[in-house]
Amino acid sequence: MKKIWTFFLLLVFCFSISVPALAEDGAGGFADAHYRLQDSVGVLTEEENSEIQNLLDETSVQLQFDLAVVVVDTLDGRSAQEWADDSFDSGQFGYGSNKDGALLLISTVDRTWAISTCGYGITAFTDAGIQYIGEQMRDDLAAGNYAEAFRTFARQGGQFVTMAREGRPFDSSDLPKKPLSWIWLIISPAIGFVVAIIVVGSMKRQLRTVRRQAAAGGYVREGSMNVTESKDLFLYHTIDRTEKAKNTSSGSSTHTSSSGTTHGGGSGKF
Template sequence: MKKILSTNKHIHILGLISAIFIFLFTSLMTYADQSPLWDDYTVPATRQKERLLDEAELLSSSEQAEILGRLNEISEKQRCNVVILTVNSHPGSIEAFADDYFDYNGFGADFNDTGILFVLSMETREWAISTAGDGIPAFTDYGQEEMTDEMLPYLKDGNYYGAFEVYIDTADRYLDQFHAGTPYDIESSSRTAYDSESNYDPKSHIFLSIIIGLATAIIPIAVMAAKLNTVHINNSASEYRTHDGIHMNIHTDTFLTSHVSRTRKSENNGSRSHSGGGSSFHTSSSGHSHGGSHGHF
């Protein structure tokens, strides 16, 4: 009997040790998944990583090579690090994680701290943009929203290669506009699209505007004038005569026109306001200034 109790006691002890081991192993694996992707919390003097790090393995080998090649080409041409990072999970807020990855891997060392980083975190399905240096005014709040609006359909469909191509093409275009002196923003976006059409002829547009204006003015006046013409020639006065003298027995009310004034009711649909434009920014844990945005897909 004592031998059986002793054996059961040993089994319970072994079970407890096994449970502790499994717990510690799981904790270590979780910590490994969420450990920072930088050596320490000092800003290095040189860049430590490639401009594409696909930790979540969202791209094939050939796609990784192509995207990295384009990131390198655009970065060197524009003198701005254009970077992509994908992870399975991340510690803390994704905004702080993006800023720290940029700073502590030395992405600011190449071009006087100028760059933009796009991060995808798959566990929480979050994305983030971090900008630095001249990347802050080049990628305005409005520009970032337009960029991610174009990327989101690809991200939701799982077409990450397509989303990254949109990111690279848009970043290249925004940087072109920034170097030309007109960052892509609220007041410049519509003007840029209008002026970019090669067949734009100011004289023809002015002439067309005059024609449309005249037509818009003349047609309503003609319609209203027609409604006011209620007098008609009558060759006989028999309708108005009786033996007892003039007797007018015809009465007609004619509706001429009306005018209704309406005032539009303001709506609040939760959309963001862009009245000010420009770029908002904050300070990262390293003390550097960053612009950026983040959300879910």
């Protein structure tokens, strides 16, 4: 009897570690088949697999926010974003009634990544933030160093959620500054040279005071000008129309997945 109780308690403990969102509010039902790391292609070694699995689980439990990774070989012609959204929905990821979470999908054949966000994930993972994570992972993904890329996703994703909860989601203004383009090393002296030519040109003009008079404005007899006829005739008009440039916005854009859930997200190649 004691053994049965121990087994039962262990089961409850495992359950609370692996899918705590479901354990906590009971919404959505049990989904033990849908681990937070699903590597159907086998890009990770066994050690890596369990390490990443633990990392995702721990971070998710700690933040009460699901972070999941799905690796597939081919997308079968579907878009990576659709596939990621469907993986999120079918995996029943997401904490609470809003399904707070983010899922990273990797297609090893199509060399594509996509992130699908839901619930609070839409707030925490802004469009700029998603592209920033993609940028951070790209080199590792391209080199086949998937474990490191997933660590980056877990670490960075966790940070995004923390930042959002502090009231300031990671957005375009937080993107690290790239160094100033080298083109300025050419533009700056060129502008300097143009200014120098203008200034020195005006200094040279000071030395030249002999020039012909173009007109005889100084010799107009005072009060002699009289406009006797003045006609302003409208002929025709033309109207040109140009489309307004769309403003680049910050924040998160959303779309609806095939199951009708609202998702945020973004994708890229590696």
